[in-house]
Amino acid sequence: MIIEAFQGPRPRPDLCVDAAKFSIKILGEIAARKDQLSEPVVNSLPPSGDGVPFKMWEGARQVGARDLTPMATVAGAVADATADFLHAFEMSKTIVNNGGDIAIRLAGGESVNVGIRSDINRPEITHRISISEDLGIGGVCTSGLGGRSFTRGIASATTILARSAVLADAAATAVANATFIDHPNIVRRLADKLDPQTDLKGVEVTCSVGDLEEEFVEACLYKALAYAETLADKGTIFGAVVSIKGQPRITKGIKSIISLIS
DSSP: OEEEEEETTEEOHHHHHHHHHHHHHHHHHHHHTHHHHTSOGGGSOOOSSSSHHHHHHHHHHHHOOTTOOGGGGHHHHHHHHHHHHHHTTTOSEEEEEETTEEEEEEOTTOEEEEEEOSOTTSOOOOEEEEEEGGGOOOEEEEEOTTSSSOOSSOOSEEEEEESSHHHHHHHHHHHHHTTOOOOTTEEEEEHHHHOTTOSOTTOEEEEEEOOOOHHHHHHHHHHHHHHHHHHHHHTSOSEEEEEETTEEEEOGGGGGGEEEOO
């Protein structure tokens, strides 16, 4: 996890060290509730209190995918909690990058540029997101095939912008999952056969994607983008960039703040 915090032009590495120690406590809080947080939200009651485990559950609930568990939000939730810890010290700019799931807190007219990739397995940054304080964007999270977690879809990258990283993380998982349509060149296996510790018991996840017809890729992109637009219309997210085999599509509400890097 990369933690940056500034008071005006002055970086505060001392507070970033304190924030890193705080994040370890948050991980302990999540670990203590892991069994409960590994159940789909439709089958579970919310954790007690208003701490990070509850925010994870609530983030997954707001996205609404029936198979989504609160653990789908864990990276974003830890990034949020760490960023909020720093923001309480009146930082003007705080950025917490938890392996590509990013929490952003801006004040005093600050802004930040975030690079995104159309394929999480390639290093090239293909687009730039320009985020200013007035937009209210607090989370930018990415999910896709080949990332740190399992996916049920075929997205090479799905990046979500939302008011918090926990919401962006949950939505990135769900929208990436929505790119799946059955095809003989898409190989899936039960997640618990690949990892007995997974929270996706009995759920098929994507292992590999072979050659796909252009029309098929377009159908998968359309399906996922329609779901992302629904979430944006409800106010759950601001928007999404969905890519399959490096081909990106952008929801209409965020096109003005995203530019292509030539």
